[in-house]
Amino acid sequence: MPDTPTNEPHRIRDIRITPVAFRDPPLLNTVGVHEPFALRAIVEVTTDSGVYGLGESYGDAAHLDRLRAAAARLTGVDVWHVQEIARRIRDALAADAGSGGHGMSGMVTGTRTADRVLSPFEVACLDIQGKVLGRPVSDLLGGAVRDRVAYSAYLFYKWAGHPDAEPDSWGAALDPDQLVAQARRMIDDYGFTAIKLKGGVFPPDEEIAAVRALRAAFPDHPLRIDPNGAWSVETSIRVGRELAGVIEYLEDPTTEIDGMARVAREVPMPLATNMCVVAFDQVKPAVEQDAVQVILSDHHFWGGLGRSRSLAAICDTFGLGLSMHSNSHLGISLAAMTHLAAATPNLTYACDTHWPWKDPEDDVVVPGTLVFEKGSLAVPTGPGLGVELDRDALARMHERYLACGLRERDDTGYYRRVHPGFDPTPPRW
Numbered sequence: 001m002p003d004t005p006t007n008e009p010h011r012i013r014d015i016r017i018t019p020v021a022f023r024d025p026p027l028l029n030t031v032g033v034h035e036p037f038a039l040r041a042i043v044e045v046t047t048d049s050g051v052y053g054l055g056e057s058y059g060d061a062a063h064l065d066r067l068r069a070a071a072a073r074l075t076g077v078d079v080w081h082v083q084e085i086a087r088r089i090r091d092a093l094a095a096d097a098g099s100g101g102h103g104m105s106g107m108v109t110g111t112r113t114a115d116r117v118l119s120p121f122e123v124a125c126l127d128i129q130g131k132v133l134g135r136p137v138s139d140l141l142g143g144a145v146r147d148r149v150a151y152s153a154y155l156f157y158k159w160a161g162h163p164d165a166e167p168d169s170w171g172a173a174l175d176p177d178q179l180v181a182q183a184r185r186m187i188d189d190y191g192f193t194a195i196k197l198k199g200g201v202f203p204p205d206e207e208i209a210a211v212r213a214l215r216a217a218f219p220d221h222p223l224r225i226d227p228n229g230a231w232s233v234e235t236s237i238r239v240g241r242e243l244a245g246v247i248e249y250l251e252d253p254t255t256e257i258d259g260m261a262r263v264a265r266e267v268p269m270p271l272a273t274n275m276c277v278v279a280f281d282q283v284k285p286a287v288e289q290d291a292v293q294v295i296l297s298d299h300h301f302w303g304g305l306g307r308s309r310s311l312a313a314i315c316d317t318f319g320l321g322l323s324m325h326s327n328s329h330l331g332i333s334l335a336a337m338t339h340l341a342a343a344t345p346n347l348t349y350a351c352d353t354h355w356p357w358k359d360p361e362d363d364v365v366v367p368g369t370l371v372f373e374k375g376s377l378a379v380p381t382g383p384g385l386g387v388e389l390d391r392d393a394l395a396r397m398h399e400r401y402l403a404c405g406l407r408e409r410d411d412t413g414y415y416r417r418v419h420p421g422f423d424p425t426p427p428r429w
């Protein structure tokens with residue numbers, strides 16, 4: 001517990017931003033191949049009372065510049081004054097506060113730069129607030145309504161890898177049998193009770209066959225497929241009809257609110273999105289057109305945990321379902337996602353996570369808090385996020401970032417290889 005009384009300001013004294021890299025296997029999606037590395041930024045906020053809080057965000061160069069520009073304006077602000085932090089960040093980024101697609105997979109366009117920059121600072125401030133009060137972050141968000149948070153097995157078509165790349169233990173997953181094997185391993189290892197397939201990689205009929213194979217192998221697991229907008233409206237309608245009764249929702253079959261609205265009128269299952277509704281001003285047109293029935297929140301681009309709670313209230317108001325999106329991430333993000341999901345009553349779907357895809361030793365938090373059982377995580381009960389920074393691991397992963405930082409870096413947060421023959425422009429079918 002800090003010496004400063006809890007009712008005194010706890011002012012930001014110092015912010016350290018450390019980019020890190022970790023191995024990301026050759027997973028396929030519409031824009032190419034993950035590998036060899038995912039990039040993240042670790043944000044450490046320290047107060048004049050000596051308390052530190054953690055945040056995690058994207059690690060591409062443009063986003064790092066913005067995080068640093070924002071950090072330079074935050075010294076002296078009380079960690080309870082998140083509105084003031086948001087105001088200073090908006091001012092710092094005034095030149096480019098519009099929309100932009102960098103900072104995640106390159107597929108989620110239209111998210112607001114200032115929200116993406118605010119998120120790790122807000123999470124770090126909540127971590128500090130919780131530590132000062134001796135309460136978990138979930139309590140600061142209204143209190144956990146569940147003591148465990150369910151996550152989904154996130155399957156990817158997978159390339160065996162570039163001949164020069166280090167091999168991984170997963171091997172290739174390019175057909176239904178290999179995907180079923182991938183799902184089985186993930187379910188055996190983690191106990192997941194829901195399954196999501198990243199699609200949009202192969203012709204839709206092949207992906208329908210994969211979903212059917214998963215349905216046959218796992219009859220009780222809710223299924224989803226997400227082609228990241230790779231299909232035309234017509235293809236989306238055809239696939240949606242063919243998968244009637246097989247999937248719980250169809251995620252981003254096509255791009256744009258208008259296209260999703262046309263699909264939604266013709267298919268029997270809910271449509272979900274983390275691509276066409278990624279900021280508050282996009283909710284109204286989507287609701288007016290009944291374009292989506294489930295929104296995937298993501299505190300990294302909705303502006304942090306508090307604003308994600310606001311999104312949840314909006315979904316509740318308009319009768320929309322709520323799920324949670326992920327990119328390749330580390331334990332600080334996973335802890336924040338878990339606190340948020342625990343304190344969000346209407347988040348009723350299993351959340352996405354890329355967690356099983358990273359090497360277990362690749363993390364910046366001390367192991368032990370985030371352990372999957374039966375596909376879910378216990379909500380950390382310690383003060384703040386409930387995770388501690390492993391400084392040796394941080395230094396090691398930063399060294400790796402420096403070692404790999406001069407080649408192939410793009411602005412998407414991945415070192416992405418483009419798969420031969422891939423045209424990332426949707427619709428591909």
Ligand SMILES: O=C([O-])C(=O)C[C@H](O)[C@@H](O)C(=O)[O-]
Binds near residue numbers: 028034108325
């Ligand atoms: O819709 C999604 O789940 C994503 O956008 C998550 C990632 O971008 C996913 O496609 C990936 O990791 O390649």
